[in-house]
Amino acid sequence: MKLDTSGLESFPSLILHGNDVAGEISAPPSFDLPNSNDFDGFLKEAIQMVKPAKGTTTLAFIFKEGVMVAADSRASMGGYICECLSTLLFGTGRVLCYLLLIKQFFFFFIASQSVKKIIEINPYMLGTMAGGAADCQFWHRNLGIKCRLHELANKRRISVTGASKLLANILYSYRGMGLSVGTMIAGWDETGPGLYYVDSEGGRLKGTRFSVGSGSPYAYGVLDSGYKYDMSIEEASELARRAIYHATFRDGASGGVASVYYVGPTGWKKLSGDDVGELHYHYNPVTPSTTVEQEMVDAAAA
Amino acid sequence: MSIFEYNGSALVAMVGKNCFAIASDRRLGVQLQTIATDFKRISKIHDKLFIGLSGLATDAQTLYQRLVFRHKLYQLREERDMKPETFASLVSAILYEKRFGPYFTQPVIAGLGDDDKPFICTMDAIGAKELAKDFVVAGTASESLYGACEAMFKPDMEAEELFETISQALLSSVDRDCLSGWGGHVYVVTPTEVKERILKGRMD
Numbered sequence: 001m002k003l004d005t006s007g008l009e010s011f012p013s014l015i016l017h018g019n020d021v022a023g024e025i026s027a028p029p030s031f032d033l034p035n036s037n038d039f040d041g042f043l044k045e046a047i048q049m050v051k052p053a054k055g056t057t058t059l060a061f062i063f064k065e066g067v068m069v070a071a072d073s074r075a076s077m078g079g080y081i082c083e084c085l086s087t088l089l090f091g092t093g094r095v096l097c098y099l100l101l102i103k104q105f106f107f108f109f110i111a112s113q114s115v116k117k118i119i120e121i122n123p124y125m126l127g128t129m130a131g132g133a134a135d136c137q138f139w140h141r142n143l144g145i146k147c148r149l150h151e152l153a154n155k156r157r158i159s160v161t162g163a164s165k166l167l168a169n170i171l172y173s174y175r176g177m178g179l180s181v182g183t184m185i186a187g188w189d190e191t192g193p194g195l196y197y198v199d200s201e202g203g204r205l206k207g208t209r210f211s212v213g214s215g216s217p218y219a220y221g222v223l224d225s226g227y228k229y230d231m232s233i234e235e236a237s238e239l240a241r242r243a244i245y246h247a248t249f250r251d252g253a254s255g256g257v258a259s260v261y262y263v264g265p266t267g268w269k270k271l272s273g274d275d276v277g278e279l280h281y282h283y284n285p286v287t288p289s290t291t292v293e294q295e296m297v298d299a300a301a302a
Numbered sequence: 303m304s305i306f307e308y309n310g311s312a313l314v315a316m317v318g319k320n321c322f323a324i325a326s327d328r329r330l331g332v333q334l335q336t337i338a339t340d341f342k343r344i345s346k347i348h349d350k351l352f353i354g355l356s357g358l359a360t361d362a363q364t365l366y367q368r369l370v371f372r373h374k375l376y377q378l379r380e381e382r383d384m385k386p387e388t389f390a391s392l393v394s395a396i397l398y399e400k401r402f403g404p405y406f407t408q409p410v411i412a413g414l415g416d417d418d419k420p421f422i423c424t425m426d427a428i429g430a431k432e433l434a435k436d437f438v439v440a441g442t443a444s445e446s447l448y449g450a451c452e453a454m455f456k457p458d459m460e461a462e463e464l465f466e467t468i469s470q471a472l473l474s475s476v477d478r479d480c481l482s483g484w485g486g487h488v489y490v491v492t493p494t495e496v497k498e499r500i501l502k503g504r505m506d
Contacts, residue, residue, distance in 0.1 A: 254338060
């Protein structure tokens, strides 16, 4: 099985004969494959070991002025504790059998409240992170490299359509190998604002409104009910912020800081990064109770 | 996901100078989804005895109702309130009755015994008592709580300082747990009064 390692080539390989040093550095990098008979089983175990950060809420939508991208910042860790119980059973005579029980526990520990989930691919394109943090970071950076190479080779910027297609093709070639990427590519190119959803199953969807992650149902509820195409930038950023806030309130695996980015004709700009804990009391201010439990009043003069 | 993590909970009890404090979070969830942010986990048995039940919420409620029933019977027969040590033994026995089909809940018991001496204890789901002189914890955030309490606890604290300590320990621990938090509920009990306070916490 030949893996598509074109995603890892960052420069065209030059073949210089009789020059050992150049020969060494010109070999394209590639991932090592494990030498085992049960490749599939090995992969399954490897996937379990690098079980990536699950919960998140990210969203993006296109409106009149451009694209609004927002995300939370919590990384929750589903670790696992493996218990192997092996017992020897003696039957009549000399029959032995082994019983192996593997128990898995998941505990929902907050690894970080300050993860950057909106990745800056280049000054006019953003990608969101959902699923495996390492996978998203690596492949987004790789996509940035490829976009820059395209610019240099073709003397013009790559379109959002092209960039998302590059990423989708790479992810498709690694399909089934355990990558976990659920990302949205948002940008502004010659045709205007662009938004694509790309995932590690190889899916690529063009759309105007997306939300990805465990908190996405809650974010969709707020986003869909408040969305209008003709919004100003302030209204859109407030909608995005509120949608993330509501998702962090209801979803246990989302929280931290609600970041909102705007992508316009001149590129992306970070609009706000509000701590969600404080945002709650901003939207639901606590009014001190004015009713007193027991009040002393003067007895009415007889 | 384990059955103990289905609803999510955090409970802690601490001993002070002739007083005790018991605190819990306020979230009720169904796995990752938050259903309520005002769920009561700590209940009063009598003025000087409180029990908090972590774990599966339905078992916590049912167990609490059983315990109230047993305590009321005791009150009728003995014409007095139960001592905390006795109550702890009662809870342990009721939990062990269900040894092969247990209540999926971990109780935290806190009370003032004879001469108003503070008493705290916790149990596992089948009734193994763990008495402590300083603090006990239970729930999905228990590991974080152990760390926080160990760092912040001092013996013989007065009621106000005890309240501050237990609140800080609870809030900082639940901020590291996806399944508990969304506010806090603290009871500080001295021989003369019971102070109930709601904590403002991170609602994420």
